Amino acid sequence: MKRKVAGIVFIFGSLYYILAEAVSATYFNASLFDTYILHTISELGIPNGNSPLFWLMNSAFILIGLTLIFGDFYKFKCYIIKNKIIFYILTLITGFGVIIVGLIHGGNPLTSGYHTLGAVMAILGGNVLLVLISRSMDNFGGYQKSTLILGVIGLIAFWVMFFNMGSIYMPVFERLSVYTLILWSFLTGVYLFRNQKND
Numbered sequence: 001m002k003r004k005v006a007g008i009v010f011i012f013g014s015l016y017y018i019l020a021e022a023v024s025a026t027y028f029n030a031s032l033f034d035t036y037i038l039h040t041i042s043e044l045g046i047p048n049g050n051s052p053l054f055w056l057m058n059s060a061f062i063l064i065g066l067t068l069i070f071g072d073f074y075k076f077k078c079y080i081i082k083n084k085i086i087f088y089i090l091t092l093i094t095g096f097g098v099i100i101v102g103l104i105h106g107g108n109p110l111t112s113g114y115h116t117l118g119a120v121m122a123i124l125g126g127n128v129l130l131v132l133i134s135r136s137m138d139n140f141g142g143y144q145k146s147t148l149i150l151g152v153i154g155l156i157a158f159w160v161m162f163f164n165m166g167s168i169y170m171p172v173f174e175r176l177s178v179y180t181l182i183l184w185s186f187l188t189g190v191y192l193f194r195n196q197k198n199d
Contacts, residue, residue, distance in 0.1 A: 002074060002075045003075055003192050003193075003195070003196075004192070004193060005074070005075070006070075006071045006074050006075035006076060006189075006192050007188075007189040007190070007191075007192035007193040008189065009067055009070055009071050009074075009189070010067060010071045010185045010186065010188045010189030010192065011185075011186055011189030011190070012067075012189075013063055013064050013066075013067025013068075013071075013185055014064070014067070014182050014183070014185035014186035014189065015186070016060060016063055016064075017060045017063070017064045017182050017185075018182060020056050020057060020059065020060035021041065021044065021057060021060060023053060023056060024044040024045075024051060024053045024054070024056050024057040024060075025044060027051075027052050027053050028043075028044060028050060028051050029049065029050040029051070030050075036171070036175070037169065037171060037172060038168055038169075038171060039171055040106075040170070040171045040174050041057070041171070041174060041175060041178060042101065042105075042106040042107075042115065042119065043106070043107075044057040045057040045058045045061065045101070045102065045105055045106070046105050046106060046107045047105065048107075054105075058102040058103070058105075059102070060102075061098050061099065061101045061102030062098070062099050062102035062103065064098055064181075064182065064185065065094075065095040065096065065097070065098035065099035065102065065122070066095070066099070067185060068091060068094055068095040068098070068126075068181075068185065069091060069092065069095035069096075071185075071188065071189075072087070072088075072091040072095075073088075073091070075192065076188065076192070079137055079138075079195075080133065080136050080137065081136065081137060081138050082135075082136040083132055083135075083136045084136075086132060087129070087132060087133065087136060090125055090126075090128060090129040090132060091129060093121050093125040094121065094122055094125040094126040094129055094181075096118075096121065097117075097118045097119065097120070097121025097122035097123075097125055097126075098118070098121075098122040098126075099118070100114060100115070100117065100118025100121070100122075101115060101118040101119050101122060104118065122178075122181075123154070123158050123174075123177045123178060123181075124155075124158055126154070126180075126181040127150075127151045127152075127154030127155045127158060127177065127180060127181070128151070128155070129151075130147050130148070130150050130151030130154065130180065130181070130184055131147075131148060131151035131152065131155070133147050133151075134147040134148035134151060135148070143187065143191045146187060147184060147187070150180040150181075150183060150184050150187075151180065151184075153176065153180055154176070154177045154178075154180035154181065155177075157173045157174075157176035157177035157180070158173075158177040160173045161173035161174050161177060
């Protein structure tokens with residue numbers, strides 16, 4: 001039962017995030033294409049005239065953070081057989097990082113440092129977490145390989161973004177480094193539904 005509950009939470013959290021960003025982007029003060037290519041995800045969460053549905057985007061940040069913390073600690077921890085302490089630490093860093101992004105908006109000089117810190121915690125911490133998870137389970141099958149690939153892609157995208165902050169296409173790399181976590185959340189929900197072990 002706990003396995004299915006955690007699976008539902010992971011799937012719901014990931015789908016809510018994708019849908020919330022899509023709706024927020026649709027109402028952003030730019031074409032949908034430009035919004036996804038030229039504007040960061042954080043811009044969708046800034047409460048101003050450019051993003052009338054900022055509250056929806058911020059709710060997605062907070063929910064995916066809570067999804068990760070709840071899902072990992074409620075059930076997914078049972079599948080981790082090595083590096084459990086590091087797993088717990090990275091889960092908290094990632095989850096609270098995303099929540100900080102949702103609570104403290106970018107674009108404000110007084111708070112932008114905290115927002116950036118939350119983003120680094122979420123993106124860098126989250127993709128390192130995926131790599132750790134892939135090597136901390138009892139086998140290295142399809143799910144674990146997919147998790148590793150997502151983590152590596154996310155880390156590469158993060159570093160490309162980090163060293164190209166002035167590029168107009170920086171938002172593309174930001175999204176690539178974030179979507180690895182969202183896709184992993186969905187895959188993990190499916191994995192929990194299909195895997196009877198540790199039920």
